[in-house]
Amino acid sequence: MPTNQTLAGVVIAGGYSTRFGDADKAVADLAGTPMIRRVVDRLATVTDEIVVNCREDQLEAIDAALEGCDASVRFATDPVEDRGPLAGIRVGLETATREYAAVVACDMPFVDPALLELLLERAQGSDGAVVRLEDGWYQTTQAVYRTDAMAEACAAALEGDDGRILAAIDRIDCVTVAESELEAAGVDDATFESVDTQAELEDAADRLG
Numbered sequence: 261m262p263t264n265q266t267l268a269g270v271v272i273a274g275g276y277s278t279r280f281g282d283a284d285k286a287v288a289d290l291a292g293t294p295m296i297r298r299v300v301d302r303l304a305t306v307t308d309e310i311v312v313n314c315r316e317d318q319l320e321a322i323d324a325a326l327e328g329c330d331a332s333v334r335f336a337t338d339p340v341e342d343r344g345p346l347a348g349i350r351v352g353l354e355t356a357t358r359e360y361a362a363v364v365a366c367d368m369p370f371v372d373p374a375l376l377e378l379l380l381e382r383a384q385g386s387d388g389a390v391v392r393l394e395d396g397w398y399q400t401t402q403a404v405y406r407t408d409a410m411a412e413a414c415a416a417a418l419e420g421d422d423g424r425i426l427a428a429i430d431r432i433d434c435v436t437v438a439e440s441e442l443e444a445a446g447v448d449d450a451t452f453e454s455v456d457t458q459a460e461l462e463d464a465a466d467r468l469g
């Protein structure tokens with residue numbers, strides 16, 4: 261996999277998991293393994309650098325959840341908390357050192373590394389590649405971006421008081437990949453599933469267990 265040399269993984273985990281209840285979904289046990297660890301382990305198969313973005317108060321628990329990981333993980337904490345995922349992506353990308361970075365939310369334990377490889381391939385020569393779902397939604401938290409270009413775009417969007425991830429994407433030259441292309445590329449249907457509630461955690465655990 262020759263293109264892997266330039267791919268970082270950025271996991272965003274600085275949210276408050278309000279739909280999940282009284283616990284941080286990032287470190288929730290999913291069939292015996294903390295959710296964020298599942299994401300990091302999958303990312304590690306196609307990246308050579310991993311940055312985890314979270315709040316200061318999550319560091320200890322996330323570090324423990326990742327103990328013994330093969331990947332070398334660095335942390336990028338939010339300078340200001342609760343500014344939304346775009347702020348987390350920004351600081352994560354500012355910390356990453358590879359030309360491109362796969363940005364993945366901590367609550368997507370089924371992320372398919374094959375998708376990230378496809379997106380990295382499509383992003384070559386551009387500032388990123390993002391999947392456009394059939395309903396028109398862009399899958400921005402499982403996407404590949406050119407690290408410095410997207411970090412600058414995030415900063416510009418945030419400075420303009422626009423916290424939407426799409427506001428940053430609009431500022432870069434990003435390739436769109438149609439959802440319909442993923443099946444032929446062998447990407448797992450479950451890749452975009454996110455675990456936001458206890459019910460979704462139970463459902464995911466049933467399928468893994």
Ligand SMILES: Nc1nc2c(ncn2[C@@H]2O[C@H](COP(=O)(O)OP(=O)(O)OP(=O)(O)O)[C@@H](O)[C@H]2O)c(=O)[nH]1
Pocket residue numbers: 272273274275276277278279280313314315338341342343344345347348349364365366367401454456
């Ligand atoms: N750094 C940072 N990351 C965030 C923030 N809000 C959400 N995220 C991350 O963005 C991803 C998608 O967000 P959500 O699914 O809404 O997660 P959440 O906000 O923790 O959960 P809810 O409170 O239930 O919406 C998750 O990986 C979150 O950790 C934030 O304010 N800062």
Ligand SMILES: [Mg+2]
Pocket residue numbers: 275
């Ligand atoms: Mg949220």
